[in-house]
Amino acid sequence: MSAQRTEHIINEYLDRVVEQLSDLSPAERAEIRNDLRSHIDEAIGDPVHASEADVRNVLERLGSPQELAQAARERSPESEPSPAPPAQNVERRINGTPGALEVAAIVLTVLFWPIGILLAWISDRWLTRDKVIATVIPVVGTMMLGVVVVGGMIAWGTTATTTLTFAQDRVQPAQPASPGDPGFRSPRQIAESPSAPAAVSRIVAVMSLLVGLLAAPFIAGVYLAIRLKPVEEIIYPDGRRWRGPMTAGGHARPAPPTMG
Amino acid sequence: MRRGAIEFCVLALLSRREHYGFELVQRLSEADGLLTSEGTIYPLLSRxxxxxxxxxxxxxSTSGPPRKYYRLTSDGARALGHYRGQWEQFRNAVNSLLYEDQEAVSERSTD
Incomplete structure (x- = not known):
């Protein structure tokens, strides 16, 4: 199931819980919502690998919004309520809509990949791993192209030299052969007649050109589009912020900054 | 009655070491029938x-977002001690009534 779908189901549930808690203070509601959210993330693990049934099962085990609201209304008889210390909540914001930067990165990767890839590296919507992969694809494609061009230049140089030597041999032959002889081939014909290896290398050259110039950037662009993550912003109780691509319900992403 | 007991089970778990919410739920779920809806623990913890x-x-946390750890306060430890005393009394009273007849039966059968 997609991360967005998981997110939708979870938020729907949390919204219904909070709705039922309308008689509590906003701070209490926010705290319970946050605590439930942390619990759900821990229970689900990687949302990409969680099926809808898994998610619904976790929510079912948590209980109905009505049950939670009832539990929230009970006061413990043993202790008198005292003024509550302020809730210390980590606030999470998730945004799944790709921004202009991400769209530009994907499109430019296909059209002119060095700029597109650069933009992708600036964006915080891809994992570093995915950025590396997206960079490697067109670089390898270009390297293939480079090898073929250099190889082709060397091969062309060799052919030209051979032809020249051959031509010189023909200009002053010890026993001149006439064009009427059945075995006679002009130097031009020899230089141009395509041998089997030459045909193969021509196909390789064309293929490399296609892969290097067109296919590799296209694949890289498609890869970026697939791997685009919703961005997650975490605001710590002390006001510090962390932003990055959302993964595994926040579990696989790099450790947040050290907290005081 | 169950919910009041859960409250002190939470305090008892915390008297051994700190726990984060999900961990507490897992520990309480190990005890069969104690926790009917896992989520009710969070309003309780908030309270x-x-x-x-x-x-x-x-x-x-090494594996993901930061976790909210719960720790027992000295007030919590006092409340737990008080409850333990009450619970013992309550348990003895209930046991003596619930099993009085059976004890009598088993005593008679061993005679």
Whole structure:
């Protein structure tokens, strides 16, 4: 199931819980919502690998919004309520809509990949791993192209030299052969007649050109589009912020900054 | 009655070491039939915090977002000690009534 779908189901549930808690203070509601959210993330693990049934099962085990609201209304008889210390909540914001930067990165990767890839590296919507992969694809494609061009230049140089030597041999032959002889081939014909290896290398050259110039950037662009993550912003109780691509319900992403 | 007991089970778990919410739920779920809806633990924890029986601290986790750890306060430890005494009395009273007849039966059968 997609991360967005998981997110939708979870938020729907949390919204219904909070709705039922309308008689509590906003701070209490926010705290319970946050605590439930942390619990759900821990229970689900990687949302990409969680099926809808898994998610619904976790929510079912948590209980109905009505049950939670009832539990929230009970006061413990043993202790008198005292003024509550302020809730210390980590606030999470998730945004799944790709921004202009991400769209530009994907499109430019296909059209002119060095700029597109650069933009992708600036964006915080891809994992570093995915950025590396997206960079490697067109670089390898270009390297293939480079090898073929250099190889082709060397091969062309060799052919030209051979032809020249051959031509010189023909200009002053010890026993001149006439064009009427059945075995006679002009130097031009020899230089141009395509041998089997030459045909193969021509196909390789064309293929490399296609892969290097067109296919590799296209694949890289498609890869970026697939791997685009919703961005997650975490605001710590002390006001510090962390932003990055959302993964595994926040579990696989790099450790947040050290907290005081 | 169950919910009141859960509250002190939470305090008892916290008297051994700190736990984060999900961990507490897992520990309580190990005891069959104690926790019918896992989520009810969170309003309860919120209340315990407001009542000053537990305190919380956010701490980093190696595997994901920071976790909110719950720790017993001295008020919480006092409340737990008080409850233990009450519970013992209550349990003895209930046991003596529930099993009086059976004890009598088993005593008679061994005679």
């Amino acid at each position: 315990l915090r407001r009542d000053g029986l537990v305190e919380t601290e956010w701490r980093e």
